[in-house]
Amino acid sequence: MAAEIRDERIRSVSRLSRLLSRPELGAAAGTVLVFVFFAITAGNTGLFSAKGIINFLEVSAQLGILAAPVALLMIAGEFDLSVGSMIGFAGILIAIPSVFWGWPIWLSLLFSFAVCGGIGALNGLAVVRTGLPSFIVTLGSLFMLRGLTLGLTRGISGRTQVSGVHELALNDPLNSLFSGQVFSGLIAWLSDIGLVGKRADGLPSISGIPVSIVWWIVLTLICTWLLTRSRFGNWIFAAGGEANAARNLGVPVARTKITLFVMTAMAAALFAAIQVLVTGSADTLRGTQKEFEAIIAVVIGGTLLTGGYGSAVGAMFGALIFGVVQMGIFYTGIDTDWFKLFMGAMMVIAVLFNSYVRNRAMRSR
């Protein structure tokens, strides 16, 4: 066999350097920074009490449920701008059949998931078949879905809000999947050993962990497994990195992308299910701008806008930053009007940082 071809210009690199070229790095560092910042400025305001932590985790969880599949879709090189409107639409699809047509909640939930999944598939098909940028196609769906939501809701109920879901959901078998709390036993025990504070009446300051947080973590784990450990994950990276090469090697690029559009739509339906069952109502304006918040979380998480590179864990950090900053600003007493300025700036800094990290990763090592 031929002699070993070793280039004398190559030096061996450490584990640290490898770690530094991970996509999540920026978001993980950002998370630490944000925590340190608010630990200093809001350390004694209750932001980091059990109650405060649950509060910002709940904000993060809702966004994170969207961000995990959106990250996968963006790694595959596509956008879905319709998730925000899809949330509003899905909420109405749960509330109207239950409140006006007498459907049981579980049936309305299944109906909402099915219809949203179908619309997701249509989004995907339209993108794959027409070859138009998904930005444009889903921008169209963004407006169409919002219009459809408003039109249907006003047409059927005469109003823009449908309430009264709480009473109907009370004994529903699927209710506890999307609302309520888990691990209350664990929290009670943590409170007994003093790790969770008690209220004046002697009960723990929180009664459990909102189920949305569990969804967030489970979804992130599933998406991470899909991305790094499944065949489908390989196809996602390839579809976003070099679609033609992938096609030539027999990767079903179109099917991969359509599946991902279905996943983002279903995540929007899940978001809506949680929101409707927790608040007890649906509103035609729900989910407004969530598509952009999800993209911000994903981009802060190190996913490349042009596809082919990124991570679901990064998106989780992105969502966490989002939640901490939103609640942190509230707790520090800074005018919450400044929140969006802060998040926008965060995103721009993250993009700069991430493109630096990616260039590092692509440099010969």
Add this chain to the structure above:
Amino acid sequence: MAEPYVELKSVSKYFGSVVALKDVSFDVCPGEVHCLLGDNGAGKSTLIKTLSGVYAPDEGEIRVQGKPTRFASPADTRNSGIATVYQDLALVPLMSVARNFFLGREPMRKFGPISQFDAEFANRTAYDELSAMGIQLRDPEQPVGTLSGGERQCLAIARAVYFGAKVLILDEPTSALGVHQASVVLKLIVQSKARGIGVIFISHNVHHAYVVGDRFTLLKRGRCTGTYAKSEIDRDQLLNLMAGGKELVDLEQELNRAVKGSHA
């Protein structure tokens, strides 16, 4: 001589009124490097695409191991052991070497009901296959984007060989490479040949082709202008045939005249 693995018999291909290939015969035997030489527009690409199943010939036939065959699709061709490595190499720069190696044919490992990508096997195999071909990877998980042009070419070839190619069609594998990188790829061609693989080496670089080729077929304006064994022809003759030696001489004279004219 051994029986050809794949054979084109008097193949013609037309695009409307354009004659892309006329009456072209071409074959490759196991363990042989057959170079296809021709200038731009000579019909090399059409010939490759006919061989790899992208186009069906309008006249003539394709035989695989002596049997007349009609390829239904490029995938069909690949399954019959004919692998084409195009110039774009079908690699994803942001993905790791190992993941590229197995892209579309991922090795899976079962954990109870779940089957997942066998990263360890992929890394080990990609590393071993490439080092057997003389390419020492730093790390099978490094992105393909960090490889040099020659290494990428080798990766694409090694991948085709690993997945059972009996015939390799290499489209201009050395054209974009520097001297050192090109020599690495040429070595790999010789190694593939030693493994009993038939190599169709498409090039317009006679210097590269002559080093590794056993036979040379010249293509000009869609027609075959001759097939020569290495023993029948030397490099200069080939260069003349290929580069249109006469054309260059004419050009030289014309330029000389023009220069003299301007001095007069």
